[in-house]
Amino acid sequence: MTEAPVIVVGAGIGGLALAQRAASLGRTVVVLERSGRVGGQIELAGVGGREIDLGAESFAVRGGAGAELLDELGLGDELTLPRPAAAWVHADPRPYPLPATGLLGIPTRPLASDVRLALGLPGAIRAAADRVLPRLRAGADTIGERTLGEVVGRRMGRRATERLVDPVVRGVYSARAADLRLATASPQLARALAEHGRLAPAAAAVRASSPAGSAVAGVRGGIGRLVAALAGDLERLGARVRLGADVTAVAADHVVVDGQRIDGFVVVAAPGLVGEVTARRTITVVAAAVRSRELDAAPRGTGVLVAPGARGITARALTHSSVKWSWLAAWDGVHLLRLSYDVPPGPERLAGVVAADVARLTGARDVEVLDVVTRTWTRTVGVRPPGAAAVPGPLVVGEASGRSGLAAILAHVRGDDVVRALDPAGAVPAIRAPAGTPARAHTPRTIDERTSLP
Numbered sequence: 001m002t003e004a005p006v007i008v009v010g011a012g013i014g015g016l017a018l019a020q021r022a023a024s025l026g027r028t029v030v031v032l033e034r035s036g037r038v039g040g041q042i043e044l045a046g047v048g049g050r051e052i053d054l055g056a057e058s059f060a061v062r063g064g065a066g067a068e069l070l071d072e073l074g075l076g077d078e079l080t081l082p083r084p085a086a087a088w089v090h091a092d093p094r095p096y097p098l099p100a101t102g103l104l105g106i107p108t109r110p111l112a113s114d115v116r117l118a119l120g121l122p123g124a125i126r127a128a129a130d131r132v133l134p135r136l137r138a139g140a141d142t143i144g145e146r147t148l149g150e151v152v153g154r155r156m157g158r159r160a161t162e163r164l165v166d167p168v169v170r171g172v173y174s175a176r177a178a179d180l181r182l183a184t185a186s187p188q189l190a191r192a193l194a195e196h197g198r199l200a201p202a203a204a205a206v207r208a209s210s211p212a213g214s215a216v217a218g219v220r221g222g223i224g225r226l227v228a229a230l231a232g233d234l235e236r237l238g239a240r241v242r243l244g245a246d247v248t249a250v251a252a253d254h255v256v257v258d259g260q261r262i263d264g265f266v267v268v269a270a271p272g273l274v275g276e277v278t279a280r281r282t283i284t285v286v287a288a289a290v291r292s293r294e295l296d297a298a299p300r301g302t303g304v305l306v307a308p309g310a311r312g313i314t315a316r317a318l319t320h321s322s323v324k325w326s327w328l329a330a331w332d333g334v335h336l337l338r339l340s341y342d343v344p345p346g347p348e349r350l351a352g353v354v355a356a357d358v359a360r361l362t363g364a365r366d367v368e369v370l371d372v373v374t375r376t377w378t379r380t381v382g383v384r385p386p387g388a389a390a391v392p393g394p395l396v397v398g399e400a401s402g403r404s405g406l407a408a409i410l411a412h413v414r415g416d417d418v419v420r421a422l423d424p425a426g427a428v429p430a431i432r433a434p435a436g437t438p439a440r441a442h443t444p445r446t447i448d449e450r451t452s453l454p
């Protein structure tokens with residue numbers, strides 16, 4: 001009997017990496033992608049004559065799946081680490097460097113000089129009270145249900161929450177610490193707290209469990225190169241990628257696209273297509289090329305997180321990409337930056353808002369915006385993957401399976417469970433959706449616009 005083809009829905013990193021695995025195992029593979037390009041939340045765009053990532057720009061090095069894939073694709077030598085300069089927090093009345101040894105902004109050494117600078121001496125002493133307060137006595141599950149804001153506030157005080165944790169949480173999750181469950185922010189921290197009973201040692205233990213050195217890595221030329229290399233490898237392996245193919249229904253053994261049924265072994269790598277989406281969030285990334293001699297001195301290290309409530313700033317965070325990544329180093333006073341916005345400024349105001357934000361966030365007074373490119377992303381942040389069903393559904397990978405970030409997605413796709421599921425002689429898939437789960441009407445509000453300035 002001829003083996004069923006593997007039908008992968010979604011050509012983001014999850015779908016492409018899965019397709020590459022399946023094709024390497026000798027399976028016939030068809031990737032169906034709704035949009036007109038591959039990569040999903042990874043995309044390179046030109047700004048100021050250089051290419052820069054508009055979506056994911058790095059991956060966590062833990063687990064090694066990202067580095068392994070780069071090696072396999074012949075890009076191993078292109079792996080690069082960000083410069084180890086500190087990031088800053090923009091808060092009223094003045095900015096301060098984010099303490100170097102924190103976890104989610106939680107200081108592991110509350111009386112260190114950089115924490116005292118950020119919190120003031122009374123604030124640092126209050127944070128250090130974590131050491132003398134009665135230990136937290138509860139299991140990881142119970143602790144995980146508390147909010148990060150509640151736990152940090154009780155153990156280290158309001159100032160540590162507002163000036164250290166909130167800016168980081170806002171930058172990473174678009175949320176306030178008071179609204180973020182600890183289990184969502186860091187299940188490892190919930191477990192460490194259950195063990196240590198105190199916040200600073202628990203945060204230190206989680207940090208120590210990460211590999212030494214930088215926690216994240218990038219690719220010289222952009223993470224987008226990883227997608228291009230994967231697509232090239234798929235072509236070499238004879239896999240087919242169909243763009244503009246909007247899948248409207250999925251089951252374990254078939255999909256419906258353009259009203260037509262296609263039979264095969266189905267893998268869903270499109271967030272929102274199966275399972276339950278509990279939250280979506282929209283974020284606009286603006287990449288800008290600006291001329292400024294004052295930025296040559298890297299006045300805010302690799303970038304700035306904006307504390308909630310900081311006055312006069314529209315952006316939520318700024319990355320000084322030319323400082324963070326050596327391959328994007330400034331030339332002739334031209335710097336590349338990435339700013340993120342909850343609510344994007346309209347096209348006619350964009351250059352002015354970017355210039356004002358860059359000037360206020362970095363302190364540079366000679367900022368001239370040369371070029372900007374914007375991309376609005378809608379992310380399905382709260383995906384509850386499908387549970388076990390009586391009739392097995394499709395294999396689910398990527399963000400669609402509730403995972404987030406390249407490291408977690410690649411570790412899963414390249415892990416034994418998935419390989420076993422793809423192997424003709426293999427076992428059943430690790431995660432299965434209820435059969436016949438209808439595809440959701442999913443309209444991403446993505447704007448893709450470019451404003452070139454004189």
Ligand SMILES: Cc1cc2nc3c(=O)[nH]c(=O)nc-3n(C[C@H](O)[C@H](O)[C@H](O)COP(=O)(O)OP(=O)(O)OC[C@H]3O[C@@H](n4cnc5c(N)ncnc54)[C@H](O)[C@@H]3O)c2cc1C
Nearest residue numbers: 010012013014034040041056057058247270398399405406
């Ligand atoms: C601005 C931004 C910055 C980020 N930064 C980082 C970072 O630095 N490090 C990190 O690890 N992660 C980062 N992430 C997260 C990371 O990019 C994602 O977790 C990852 O790329 C998700 O990959 P995926 O393949 O699961 O989904 P996606 O990339 O979303 O791909 C899914 C694909 O499925 C397609 N699709 C959807 N519905 C259908 C359908 N019905 N039929 C056919 N196709 C469909 C979509 O068009 C899309 O191409 C960032 C994300 C964003 C938006």
